[in-house]
Amino acid sequence: QLVESGGDLVQPGGSLRLSCAASGIVFNTYAMSWVRQAPGKGLEWVAGIRGAGDITHYADSVKGRFTISRDNSKKTLYLEMNSLRAEDTSVYYCATHYGDYLNRLECWGQGTPVTVSS
Amino acid sequence: EIVLTQSPGTLSLSPGERATLSCRASQSVSDNYLAWYQQKPGQAPRLLIYGASYRATGFPDRFSGSGSGTDFTLTISRLEPEDFAVYYCQQYGSFPRTFGQGTKVEIK
Numbered sequence: 030q031l032v033e034s035g036g037d038l039v040q041p042g043g044s045l046r047l048s049c050a051a052s053g054i055v056f057n058t059y060a061m062s063w064v065r066q067a068p069g070k071g072l073e074w075v076a077g078i079r080g081a082g083d084i085t086h087y088a089d090s091v092k093g094r095f096t097i098s099r100d101n102s103k104k105t106l107y108l109e110m111n112s113l114r115a116e117d118t119s120v121y122y123c124a125t126h127y128g129d130y131l132n133r134l135e136c137w138g139q140g141t142p143v144t145v146s147s
Numbered sequence: 148e149i150v151l152t153q154s155p156g157t158l159s160l161s162p163g164e165r166a167t168l169s170c171r172a173s174q175s176v177s178d179n180y181l182a183w184y185q186q187k188p189g190q191a192p193r194l195l196i197y198g199a200s201y202r203a204t205g206f207p208d209r210f211s212g213s214g215s216g217t218d219f220t221l222t223i224s225r226l227e228p229e230d231f232a233v234y235y236c237q238q239y240g241s242f243p244r245t246f247g248q249g250t251k252v253e254i255k
Contacts, residue, residue: 062244064192072184072192072235074244088243089148122191132239133182133198137191 031123036141043113043145049106049123049138057081057101060126062134063108065119065143075121076108080129091117113145149174149238153247159255166223168250170236175216177240183212183221186249187232195234196221226252 035047049061062077076087076097085097096109106123120140127135150173160166170181176199183196194203196212199219209224223230231254236247 071249072186072237072246074237074246077244086242086244127197131242131244132180133194134184134192134237135194135203137193139191 031125031136031138033121033123033138033141036121036143038144038146039113040147041114041145044109044111045113045143047108047110047121047123047141047143049108051104051106051125054104054125054136056099056104058129060129060131061099061106062124062126062131063097063106064122064124064134064137065117066122066140067116067119070119073119077126077131078106079131086131110143113143115145117143118145119143148243149176149241149245151236151238151245151247153234153236153250155250156248157251157253159253160226161255162226162228164226166221166226166230166252168221168234168252170214170219170221170247172217172219172238176219176238179215180238180240181212181214181219182237182239184235184237185232186235192235223252228254 063075078085078097094112098107122140124134124137154169179199181199184192185195186192200212233249233251
């Protein structure tokens with residue numbers, strides 16, 4: 030099970046940290062990603078991280094502004110979001126991959142909403 | 148970046164009919180690393196097909212995936228009421244991972 034938290038209303042240029050708490054899995058053996066969905070729009074892959082936390086990848090739209098990380102001792106995934114823009118407004122989902130590679134997205138949380146607006 | 152184009156945008160069909168959804172990639176998807184997801188209103192997406200043609204756990208055999216290279220298809224042989232949803236394709240053969248824009252299957 031994956032449970033996201035941390036979504037909020039934030040002003041443009043602001044920062045936010047999302048969390049995703051996992052249970053029922055051997056957390057450090059799974060790569061994980063964040064995927065977002067703007068209101069009424071499709072899915073956009075945001076960032077991914079391997080099980081050990083040593084390898085990360087980002088979408089061009091967030092590179093340099095967002096940082097994905099994980100604390101395997103706490104079974105928690107994070108997304109640090111800086112310099113937020115109106116176009117970052119979305120529901121943010123965390124998801125596990127199949128094993129320790131950024132392949133298909135097997136298990137999804139229910140999402141946490143982020144609104145960027147003044 | 149691989150751009151995935153799904154067609155049609157909306158498919159209006161009746162229960163019992165066959166649905167054929169297309170996903171076309173701007174360049175070849177390596178090793179057919181192509182997945183399909185089903186999303187119902189207010190819910191998270193759910194993995195439906197992976198590796199272009201392998202059905203995920205929990206989905207019946209009326210769902211099937213096919214294709215290779217740049218052209219992929221999701222077929223629902225006989226639509227059931229619970230199948231009306233939005234379907235997304237996603238490639239995971241290269242970075243950044245990308246999704247298609249989705250096909251909505253609605254009740255006619």
